[in-house]
Amino acid sequence: MTDAAADARRLIASLDLTNLDDGCTSADIDALVARASTPAGPVAAICIWPRFVKQARAILPPGIRLATVVNFPAGGEDVAATLAETRQAVADGADEIDLVVAYRRVAADPAFVEGQVRAVKSAAGAATLKTILETGELADPDLILSACEAALAGGADFLKTSTGKTPVSATPEAARILLQAIAAHGGSVGFKPSGGIKSFEDAKRFRDMAAEICGEGYPDPSRFRLGASGVLTDLLAVAAGERRVEAKAGY
Numbered sequence: 665m666t667d668a669a670a671d672a673r674r675l676i677a678s679l680d681l682t683n684l685d686d687g688c689t690s691a692d693i694d695a696l697v698a699r700a701s702t703p704a705g706p707v708a709a710i711c712i713w714p715r716f717v718k719q720a721r722a723i724l725p726p727g728i729r730l731a732t733v734v735n736f737p738a739g740g741e742d743v744a745a746t747l748a749e750t751r752q753a754v755a756d757g758a759d760e761i762d763l764v765v766a767y768r769r770v771a772a773d774p775a776f777v778e779g780q781v782r783a784v785k786s787a788a789g790a791a792t793l794k795t796i797l798e799t800g801e802l803a804d805p806d807l808i809l810s811a812c813e814a815a816l817a818g819g820a821d822f823l824k825t826s827t828g829k830t831p832v833s834a835t836p837e838a839a840r841i842l843l844q845a846i847a848a849h850g851g852s853v854g855f856k857p858s859g860g861i862k863s864f865e866d867a868k869r870f871r872d873m874a875a876e877i878c879g880e881g882y883p884d885p886s887r888f889r890l891g892a893s894g895v896l897t898d899l900l901a902v903a904a905g906e907r908r909v910e911a912k913a914g915y
């Protein structure tokens with residue numbers, strides 16, 4: 665197996681295979697679950713709308729985690745509603761909660777975001793809590809750092825860049841800020857770049873950056889996830905040796 669094929673397999677093992685399309689149907693969920701067990705091994709998780717959690721729980725093979733989203737994609741400030749959504753998702757069988765934080769409050773009131781994250785973490789119980797910071801909307805590096813610090817102080821298990829619903833999603837610049845904040849916090853919180861990741865090269869760049877900043881052993885599926893709806897086809901082609909990898913990926 666080539667180095668690129670081995671890397672593609674590792675990236676598949678870290679993939680949160682996502683369908684958060686507005687028009688997602690029950691049949692789409694059946695198809696997503698079927699795709700999650702790939703010829704190159706299982707993905708880490710599927711990530712879906714809360715209304716499909718029960719359906720997916722009944723058919724998802726053991727070993728693939730079930731992630732859903734709350735307060736998504738608006739990142740509003742109604743904490744009580746988000747807590748209710750979180751409790752329902754966990755009761756329906758979610759293993760992981762991807763929360764859009766109230767990112768518009770970060771500039772004026774980061775303590776609000778910290779409190780929101782702490783409350784959702786408590787409601788999530790044993791489920792993993794990923795916090796979506798919507799870095800493309802925050803844009804300013806100082807604001808992104810402030811959002812990271814609020815989420816970390818609130819007990820987030822992962823920092824995640826984006827919903828995939830805004831004009832700017834995961835960028836290398838934002839990823840670096842999240843990873844540096846994670847490293848400064850002890851390096852055990854996870855990292856999930858998400859939104860607009862379409863190719864093996866895009867995905868590998870984020871994994872390489874995670875290893876560079878948080879250490880070679882950091883990016884395993886317990887701490888590194890890729891959130892993407894459209895990258896699996898390319899990862900499978902590279903894993904099978906059917907697609908030549910661009911030189912910029914470092915081979």
Ligand SMILES: O=C[C@H](O)COP(=O)(O)O
Pocket residue numbers: 682684711826827828829833858859860861891892893894
């Ligand atoms: O949480 C993950 C994102 O919604 C996926 O975004 P994407 O559809 O651009 O891959």
